[in-house]
Amino acid sequence: MGFFMARNLAKNRPQSVTPLPPTLVWNRTKSRAEDLVKEVGDDKAQIAKDPEEVARECDIIFTNLANDDVVKEIYLRFAQALEVGTTIVYIQESLCHMRDPQDSPSLKPKIFVETSTVYPTLAGELDTLIAAHNARLVMAPVFGAPPAADAAQLLVVMAGDYRSKKEVANILIPAVGRKVIDLGGNLEKAPTFKLIGNSLILGSLEILAESFTLGEKSGISAELVQTLVKDLMPTPILVNYGEKMVHDLFDGSKGFAIDGGIKDATHIRRLTTELNSPMPALDTAHQHLLTARALHAAARDRGEQVFETLDWSSLVAGTRVAAGLDGFDSGKVCVPRHVSYASA
Numbered sequence: 001m002g003f004f005m006a007r008n009l010a011k012n013r014p015q016s017v018t019p020l021p022p023t024l025v026w027n028r029t030k031s032r033a034e035d036l037v038k039e040v041g042d043d044k045a046q047i048a049k050d051p052e053e054v055a056r057e058c059d060i061i062f063t064n065l066a067n068d069d070v071v072k073e074i075y076l077r078f079a080q081a082l083e084v085g086t087t088i089v090y091i092q093e094s095l096c097h098m099r100d101p102q103d104s105p106s107l108k109p110k111i112f113v114e115t116s117t118v119y120p121t122l123a124g125e126l127d128t129l130i131a132a133h134n135a136r137l138v139m140a141p142v143f144g145a146p147p148a149a150d151a152a153q154l155l156v157v158m159a160g161d162y163r164s165k166k167e168v169a170n171i172l173i174p175a176v177g178r179k180v181i182d183l184g185g186n187l188e189k190a191p192t193f194k195l196i197g198n199s200l201i202l203g204s205l206e207i208l209a210e211s212f213t214l215g216e217k218s219g220i221s222a223e224l225v226q227t228l229v230k231d232l233m234p235t236p237i238l239v240n241y242g243e244k245m246v247h248d249l250f251d252g253s254k255g256f257a258i259d260g261g262i263k264d265a266t267h268i269r270r271l272t273t274e275l276n277s278p279m280p281a282l283d284t285a286h287q288h289l290l291t292a293r294a295l296h297a298a299a300r301d302r303g304e305q306v307f308e309t310l311d312w313s314s315l316v317a318g319t320r321v322a323a324g325l326d327g328f329d330s331g332k333v334c335v336p337r338h339v340s341y342a343s344a
Contacts (some may be wrong), residue, residue, distance in 0.1 A: 001063030001064055001142075001146055001149050002027070002065075002115075003027075003032060003035075003036060004146060004149035004150045004175050005062070005064055005115070005142075005149055005154070006023065006025050006036060006045075006062070006064075007036050007039060007040060007045075008149075008175050008176050009023055009062070009171070009172075009175055009176060010022070010023040010025070010036070010040045010044045010045040011040050011044060011201070012037050012152070012174075012176075012177075012317065012329070013044070013171075013175070014170060015127045022042065022043060022044055022045050022046045023044060023045045024044075024045075024046055024047075024048045024053070024054055024057055024058055025037070025045050025046070025048065026047065026048040026049075026050065026051055026054050026156055028035050028051075029223070030047070032309055033047045034047065036057035042142075043057045043131075043178070046174065046298035048107060050077075051074050051078060051081070051098075052077055052078070052080070052081035053081075054078075055077070055078040055082055056081050056084075056086070056151055059108060059110055059173065060110070060111045060112075060113065060168065061078070061110065061111070061112045061113065061134060061169070062113070062115060063075075063113070063114050063115065063116065063218070064115045064116055065116045065257075066116075066260070067116075067118075067121055067235065067260075067263050068118045068122050068263075071114065071116055071118055071122065071126070071188070072122065072125065072126070073165065073168035074114075075119050075125075075126045075129050075130065076129065076167075077341060078112065078129070078130060079129040079130055079132075079133060082110075082130065082134075082135065082264075083133065093239075107313030109134050109135060109136055110133075110135040110136070110334055111128075111133070111135070111136050111137075111138060111164045111166050111168060112126070112130055112135055112136070112137050113137075113138045113140050113169065114126060114137065114139050114140065114141075115141055115142050115156075115252065116136070116142050117141055117191070117194050117195070117198065117260075117263075117264055117267070118141075118191050119267045119270065119271075120188035120189075120191045120192045120195070120271070121188065121189065122138070122191070123159075123187035123190070123191055124188065125189050127187055133249065136161045136164045136166050137160055137187060137269060138158060138159070138161065138165055138168050139157075139158070139159045139160055139187045139189075139190035139191055140156055140158045140159075140160075140168065140187075140190065141156075141190055141191055141193075141194035142154040142155065142156050142157070142176075143156075143175075143194070143197055144250065145157040145240070145255065145256065146254070146255070146256075148299075149176075152174060152176055152177065152178070153177065153178045153339065154176055154178065155176035155177060155178065155179055155181065156169075156173070156176070156177040156179065156180045156181070157180075157181045157183060157190045157193050157194055157197075158181070158182055158183065158190055159182075159183040159184060159186055159187050159188070159189045159190035160184065160187055160190075161185065162185065165182065166181075176177065177306050180294070182194070185251040192259035192271070195267055195271055196263065196269050198264045198268065199268045199279060202236060202261065202264065202265060202268070202312070203279070203281040203282060203285065204237060204241075205240060205241055205285065205312065205313060205315055205316075206281050206282075206284055206285040206288065206315065206319075207281070208229070208241060208242055208245060208316070209245060209288065209315055209318070209319040209320075210319050211225055211229075212225055212245055212246065212316060212319075213224075213316065213319040213320050213322075213323050213325065214323075216320075216323075216330070217323050217325070221244055222245070222246045222330060225246075226239075226242045226243070226246050229242050230242075239256060241313045244313040245312060245313050245316040248306075248309070248311050248328060248329065248330055248331075249313075250306070250307055250311045250313060250314040250317075250328065251307045251309075251310075251311060252308070252309035252310045252311045252312075253307075253308065253309060254311070255311035255312070255313065256311060256312050257309050257310070257316075258289060258292060258293050258296075258310040258311065258312050258314060259309070259314070260295075260307065260312070261289050262286070262289050262290065262293065262312075265282060265285060265286040265289060266286070268282050269282055269286060274295075275304065285315060287317055287318065288315040288316075288318025288322075289312060289315045289318070290317075290318075291315075291317060291318035291321060291322075291327075292310060292314040292315050292317040292318050293310065295317055295321065295327045295328065296310050296314070296328075299328075306328065309319060314328070
């Protein structure tokens with residue numbers, strides 16, 4: 001996801017009278033950043049040596065990271081880099097007094113844009129980390145699978161300072177996304193909204209998985225049930241994830257990896273607990289995700305795993321196993337000889 005977003009930002013930068021410098025990119029796996037620069041050219045993107053360089057050199061910093069712990073780790077590094085930068089600027093201004101410090105480009109407020117899916121209360125922690133360093137935070141999680149990110153069709157949710165949101169929106173639309181939903185100034189609202197959205201997706205996956213499994217158990221193929229999905233509920237999410245389940249296309253490198261799905265489900269369940277708002281479908285989906293991951297780990301131990309990592313649509317393995325079927329191989333479905341119905 002982050003790769004496509006960064007690539008599209010680099011390729012479709014806002015128009016400016018003064019030519020903009022290349023987009024500065026950083027990834028834990030350096031080869032990914034190298035691939036991006038190779039694709040767009042070094043006139044549009046350059047590789048930062050570390051997150052600290054990004055924080056010091058850039059006016060607007062976008063982050064898209066795996067989980068809450070990684071997000072907080074990176075923002076701690078940002079804050080430490082800004083602390084050093086602030087000290088240097090103070091010393092320089094004290095020595096020269098050649099211009100009003102407020103006119104110094106180095107004192108222009110930076111904007112940090114967090115696009116990951118995180119627990120809402122983390123927003124306040126991140127804001128506290130950077131607010132002391134003349135920086136503003138915009139929480140801007142995105143909806144859309146990697147293909148949507150590739151096509152710059154993401155749905156962006158924003159919360160934070162109004163002027164900062166406007167500036168960020170002008171950069172992201174249409175370079176990265178198709179639409180912005182503004183949740184106001186409360187930073188926690190955007191990640192909360194993202195979790196609500198993911199609960200809709202994950203709950204739908206659970207219903208799909210259960211329906212396909214019921215079809216297989218009753219002697220009606222999952223392929224036939226999928227045709228019903230296409231006719232009755234032809235939404236891209238249901239159709240696309242239905243295809244993955246029906247054809248055992250559980251490659252997490254081409255979709256949403258199961259660890260991310262479990263993280264999101266855990267966040268949603270925590271939120272429902274705190275707000276006394278039960279979501280039993282999410283409880284079940286969470287258990288089926290754990291079952292799928294456990295089955296995959298056991299297959300890896302035997303050297304029999306098909307994919308390096310699973311897509312979260314593999315939760316269908318949980319419903320299949322619960323029904324006595326093979327978790328990852330729909331070809332092993334045992335079709336009953338007959339189905340009888342009794343009526344009073």
